[in-house]
Amino acid sequence: MSQEKELKLAVLIDADNVPYSNVKGMMEEIAKYGTPTTKRIYADWTKPNANGWKSVLLEHAITPIQQYSYTVGKNSSDSALIIDAMDLLYSDKLDGFCIVSSDSDFTRLAIRLRESGMKVIGIGEKKTPSAFIAACDRFVFIEVLDGAIKKTRAIASSRNKPPKQAAAPAPSSKKPAEPANNETAQPKETANKIDNQTIELIEDTLDAIGDEDGWAFLGDVGNLIVKKKPEFDPRNYGFSKLTPMLKSLTDILEIDERESDKKGIKHVFVRLRYS
Template identity: 60%
Template sequence: MKTKNDLKLAVIIDADNVPAKNVKSMMEEIAKYGTPTFKRIYGDWTKPNLAGWKSVLLENAITPIQQYGYTSGKNATDSAMIIDAMDILYTEKVDGFCIVSSDSDFTRLAIRLRESGMQVFGFGEQKTPMPFIVACDKFIYLEILKGSGSSEPSVDEVVPKPDHAKKSPIYKLDKKVIALFTSSINDIADEDGWAFLGDVGNLLIKKRPDFDPRNYGFDKLTPLIKSLKKYFDIDERETDRATIKHVYIRAKKKA
């Protein structure tokens, strides 16, 4: 069975819905999940608003696909991406797809690819509609990637912004996030209420494909959960390797 980093990935990018400034950091992120064997970007390259893409495409070896807008008000780029994705699927040369767009029109494509056993990673801005987000195995907001601009938080704060966060959060830790953590811990906890943090993290992504500690200003899940000691007990257990500890968590019992 292939590990995550062994995956061969097809990267298809909607130039109309992704800023060129995000591409370098996005490709670095994709490298964490596998090797991009197809790298294509779709748009009408005769339009002046896409002129800034040229140097970015050359630096990242991304193939531009020309798609004219045949009819006013219709997005021919989306159709071209969907057709190419299905063609790539039937070559059986990839293990997954990275769909880069903030457009909900790719929701059905993501579902179809997953039905065929493909891993689907979505990339888009915060404005991306939820149907497309939940259709992916994992969804990454472009705003949290290195070199991307950050947005203002949009939900009520429960805990203060962490002093050691390396990047401004795009969301704040609210009651819904605390409830998501609590339910996920309880779903897989042992008889004493403890759950391995790694397993909790995997379950969080299955429940919320857009879950990522970086959304809340943390590089990793462990420092995020440590900032929530008001809500969770933490137990760092020794392993056979002195430099490695396994982190277990459980929800604090209400007084």
């Protein structure tokens, strides 16, 4: 993202279909892709189930849009969000949209925005229908953001804890244990199992863009994978970045870190391991 221009984004939140508990993580994620110049959230604010959102709106400068439910069982907030999105589209002041919802009703909206040249980023729960996910340029699961924040807090907490005083060993006839390493243990990323479908996606991508020797620039690999599968995210597999995720696949991949023109910066290339 650092080599792309800073996108001006409209953030439109469907309060009825996403939890409010991790709004901070959502806004931090959106900031990776651009500047949210417009932030609106849609709900019937007279209902008690919207109370959780009320406490975080001011902190993040999100404008609440009131939409009464005229019919029982119908979500009128969806229509209001779609109408506003089309108004913003024709304002010619934006480069993209971030739709925060787990509702498939926004699938056609995402497609229409992309047809108009807009970048569309979706954020929702893992229960989000695949049609809406595929309609976005990029889709991020809220559960991943929540897990990343908890993991960061746990690491920070473990670093800040004072070392425990070792208790005096009790006399014993047993052989003493080997002395522990005095070096401070560094937190390691724990990976979930990478499924065969994802491995095939990585292999197909490398086949498509690799040079004559099979090498492909890591940035190009990541971009093409996301185009093929908008919900792809190394955090879904327990990795913070794509590089450590691919390094874990040493049985099928080779990694080559090459020096760049800028001191201290390396370009990472990857290819399939030849048998």
